[in-house]
Amino acid sequence: GLVAATFTPFTAEGKLDQEPIGTMVDTLIASGMAGLYVNGSTGEGVSLTGRERRQMAEAFVEAVAGRIPVIVQVGHNSVQESRELAEHAQEIGANAISATPPTYFKPASIELLLDSLREIMQGAQGLPFYYYHIPRITGVDFDLHALLSQAAKDLPELNGVKYTAQSIHEFQACRAHFADKFDLLYGCDEMLLSGLGAGANGAVGSTYNFAPGLYRRMIEAFRQGENEAARELQLLSVEMVQAFVRYPALPAQKAIMEMVGMPIGPPRLPWRDLTTQEKQTLEGDLKKLGFFEWRE
Amino acid sequence: GLVAATFTPFTAEGKLDQEPIGTMVDTLIASGMAGLYVNGSTGEGVSLTGRERRQMAEAFVEAVAGRIPVIVQVGHNSVQESRELAEHAQEIGANAISATPPTYFKPASIELLLDSLREIMQGAQGLPFYYYHIPRITGVDFDLHALLSQAAKDLPELNGVKYTAQSIHEFQACRAHFADKFDLLYGCDEMLLSGLGAGANGAVGSTYNFAPGLYRRMIEAFRQGENEAARELQLLSVEMVQAFVRYPALPAQKAIMEMVGMPIGPPRLPWRDLTTQEKQTLEGDLKKLGFFEWRE
Amino acid sequence: GLVAATFTPFTAEGKLDQEPIGTMVDTLIASGMAGLYVNGSTGEGVSLTGRERRQMAEAFVEAVAGRIPVIVQVGHNSVQESRELAEHAQEIGANAISATPPTYFKPASIELLLDSLREIMQGAQGLPFYYYHIPRITGVDFDLHALLSQAAKDLPELNGVKYTAQSIHEFQACRAHFADKFDLLYGCDEMLLSGLGAGANGAVGSTYNFAPGLYRRMIEAFRQGENEAARELQLLSVEMVQAFVRYPALPAQKAIMEMVGMPIGPPRLPWRDLTTQEKQTLEGDLKKLGFFEWRE
C-alpha cells in the first residue's frame, strides 16, 4: 500500500505547529493511506531539534491513534542520538523505526553501516526497522543487493528498506531475492510505475499526501494489466512533479498542501518559502494539468 | 524494436578484426534486430583511431547490406572530427548518425550543446541524427526535457535521442511531450521494462547481442498486459547483468560473445580482458541462471 | 597562531570520558596553542547527542579556565539546534562559535547560507562567529570570495572563516581583500606552508595536538625566509599524515594520541577503531620518520 511521508507544520515564525496535524492525519487515513512515515526528508526531520523531533513523533502517533501504522524516521549524524530517538519512538507507541545512515561522517563499508544500524535498532528492540536508502541526499551508496546479502547473515533483524533511488534493476533484484527476509518500500513517486513493474508492493512518498487518488487508480490499472492507462496516470504524476520542481521542491509541496486545504506554513532554513507570485504561478500550472480534479 | 549496440572485434594483438563481422551481423538480423548501433560505448568507438572508426563503420554497413538500418556513432572530443566522421558515414551509406557531446571540454549550456550537435549534423545533412545521452559516462547531464524543448525551436532537424539513464520520469515526459518531434530510444537493458512502461517503443543495448529472445518475450508479455510474466523475464536480464558486472562490464560481455559462439577477441586498453579463470566462473554462473537455454 | 581542533575522549564502551580532558588541555596550552576548537570534525561533534555536545563544551571551557580562547563548533543539520547549541556555548563562557552549514538539506544559494548562519549567530550575539568551510565533507562549496563579498554587505557581524580546502588562490584572495573585515584560519595541516605563503596568520587543525613543535619551527623558518628549511619541516608533516591516512584518518589520530601519552579511547560509529596490529604498524612507521623526536 501507499505510505505518506508527512510534512511538518510550522507557524509563520518557524515554530512547530501541532494544530493542523489532526486534520492532516484524518484526511490521509480517509484517502486510504496504509501508513505514515514521520520526520523523514519530507517532514524536515533533520531540521528539527531533538526535542521537536520527539514532539512531532508524539503528535502523529497520538493523532493516528492506532488506525494505521506510524513509522518514525530517526536518522541523525549521531548514531547515539538516533538510538535515543528510536527509544523514544518505541516508548510513545510508534509501530516502526527507520533511519538514514550518518552522513557527515559516512560509513566506510557495509559492515560499518550495519554496525551503525544495529546500534540504532538497539534503542527499539522488537520494533520493525527500515534502512532509509536515499543516496542522492546521503551520499551513502552501497550496492543494496550486497548490503542485503550481508544483512541476511549479520543483521537478520533488519525489517526492510525504504528505497529512494532510480536503479530499478537493483530494486528488482532485491525484491526478488530477499522477498522472504526483507520488506522493500519504493520511494520515487514519479517512477512508481517502474517500481510496481519491478515488484514493489509498497511505496513511501510525499505526493501521496495531496494526490492519493491518482496513484490508487494507477496501481489498479497496473494490476489489471491496463498498461496504457497506467502510463497515462503516471504521466500526470510526472507532470505534477515537473510543475513543482521548477521551485525548491519541498517548499513547493508545502505550498500545494495549502492549495488543497491543508495549510501547514513555511519550511525551515536552509529552505526558503515560495513567494506569493511563485505560489500563484504554481497553482495556475497545476490547474492547467487538471490536478485539482484528478488528485483525490 | 530492439537495436543491438555492436561490439568491435579485435585480434589477440589488439588489431581490428573484420572477419567475425559477417557472422555477427547475420546472427543479429536473424534474431530480429530492428537496427544496429555501431561504434558506440559497446563498440569501443572512442578507443579506435579515426581510420579504424571509418573501417568499422564500413565493415558493418557492408555486412548489413541494407537489410536493417545502421546507426553510426561519431561522438568525439573534437566536434570537427565528429563532423568528418558523420560525413564519412553518410558517404558509405549509413542510415543514421548518433553522437555523444564533447566531454573533455563539456558544453557549458544547452545552447552550446545544440551548437555542437548542429555542427556535427552538417557533416551528414539529411541523415537522421540521434543525440547520445549517457551522463554517467559523459558527465554532460542537462535536463533532457529542457533540452528537447529548446531543440524543438533551435534544432528541429534533430531526429531523436539515445537515452541511457535511469530517470524514467524524465524519459516518460520526453516521450509523451515530444512524440511527434523526436524519437527516443531507451538504453538501459536491465531496466527495459521500466522504459516500456514509460512508453518506449525502441531500445538500444549491448545484451541484445546475446540474449535477444529473452527481451522479445518480455516485450510481448508487456504488450499483452501480462505484467508478472514480464517481470520474471526482466529479472532474468537483471540476474544476467549482475553475473557479468562482477567483472569489468565490457570485457565480460565480449567473453559472453565467445560463449555463445561469436568470438570477437579481447577489449582494448584501458579495459583488460577477463582471465581464463574469470571466464570460466562467469560461464558457470550464467549456466546456473539457465542463460544458455533462454537467451535466444 | 595555531589552534588545536580537540579530540573527544570516549571510554571503551563509547561513553563520553571527561577524565583525560584536564591533561589534554594543560598539554596543549603548554605547547603554545593559541586556542582550542571544540566539537569540530576532529572532535566528532556531530557524533555526539545534543546533551553530550553541551557536556564536552563545558568540560573544555572549564578545563581551559580562560587561559586561551575556546571556539565551540555548533554545526548541525538543524539550524535551530545549532542556534540552541550556540546559546549554550555563550552561557558557559565559550569565547567564540563556529558552525558548518546544514548538509542533509544544503543551502541552495549564498543568501540562504548567510540566512542560516545569521539564525545560528542569534543564539550567541556578541560572540565572534566563524563559518566552517569544509566542502569535501559538507558538499557546500560556494565561491568563498563571493560569499565574503556578500557577507560584507549582508552579514557584517560574521567574524571569519575556518577554511579547510586546498584552493590556496581563493584563500589568498579572501585574505588579501577582506583582511580588515574577516579573520581567516587555514585548516589543512599538511598544506600549512602554502597557507602561510598565501598570508595565513592563524590555523586550526588536528595534528597540532600531537606535533606542535614541528609546526612552530616551520612557521618560524617561513617568517625568516628560510624557505628550504620550512619545506623540509612541512615534508615531515606530509609524511606523518601519509603514515596515518593509510588507516581511517580520525581513529588513526586517536591512536597516535595514545602513543604520545594522552589516551582518549576509540572513536564512535561510523568510524571503527584501529586494530592492535594496525596501531603497532603505525607506531613503527612513525618511529621511522623520527616522529617521536621532532613532534614536540
Add this chain to the structure above:
Amino acid sequence: GLVAATFTPFTAEGKLDQEPIGTMVDTLIASGMAGLYVNGSTGEGVSLTGRERRQMAEAFVEAVAGRIPVIVQVGHNSVQESRELAEHAQEIGANAISATPPTYFKPASIELLLDSLREIMQGAQGLPFYYYHIPRITGVDFDLHALLSQAAKDLPELNGVKYTAQSIHEFQACRAHFADKFDLLYGCDEMLLSGLGAGANGAVGSTYNFAPGLYRRMIEAFRQGENEAARELQLLSVEMVQAFVRYPALPAQKAIMEMVGMPIGPPRLPWRDLTTQEKQTLEGDLKKLGFFEWRE
C-alpha cells in the same frame, strides 16, 4: 623554468591559423620561456582532428627551430591514436611527449593506467614522456604518490608528470621522494607560489603566455626568501585569474592574447567566444589591476 602551454590560433571561421604562430613563439622565447607545451588543454588539442593536431605540432616545432624544447600533448580517448600521435611527434622532431589518460573509458586501476601510458610511449621510444595529471577534467584521480611508486617499478622509463591539481602535500611528497626518478612540473598558475614552496622547479601554464614577467619576479622573490614580496606578486596573478574566470576561462584568455598584441582568433566548440562587450569589460578590469604594466 616556466613552460608556456600554447594556444591554438583559429580563423574567424574556425579553421587552423598558422600565421600567428611565428610571432607567438618568438615572443614566448624572448620572454624567457624554458619550453612550450603544445596541444594541451590550453591548446584545445582534443578539439582538433587528428590531422590538425599533427599540423599544429609541426607548426610549433618548426617555428621554435630548436631554440627551446617542445613538448607535444597526445592524450586521446583512443590509446592507439595517442600512440600514433606520439610517433608523429617524434618524427617531426618534438623534444618530449605528454598525454592525459583515456577519459571516456577510464583506467580502472593504476596498473591499467600504466599499461595505457606504456602503449603510448612505444610510439616515441627514447623521447621523455610526461603523464598529464589533471583530475578535475579527466576524472582520473589516482593517488599520485602510489602511482609513482608503482611506476618506479613497472614503468621506470616514465620521465615525469605535469601535475595540475591543488593537493600541494601530494605534490610535495612526490617531489621529495622521487626527485631522482621523475620530473614534476606544477600546473596551477594561480597557486605557483605554493608549488614553489613544495619544491617545484618547473611549471607549465597558460597565463605564462601573457604575464611572464610577473612570474619571473615572483620566482626570484621566493628564491631570495622575500616571502611578502612573493605573496604580493602571486596576488596579482590571483586577481588576474579572478578577472577572467568570470567568463569561460579559455576563450577569455584567447581574448587577452589579442589585448597584448597576439590575436589568435576565437575558440572552438564547445567553447564560445567572448562577446565584444565582455572583452571590453575584461580589458577594463585588467587595466584596473595594472595588468598591462606588470605583465611583461
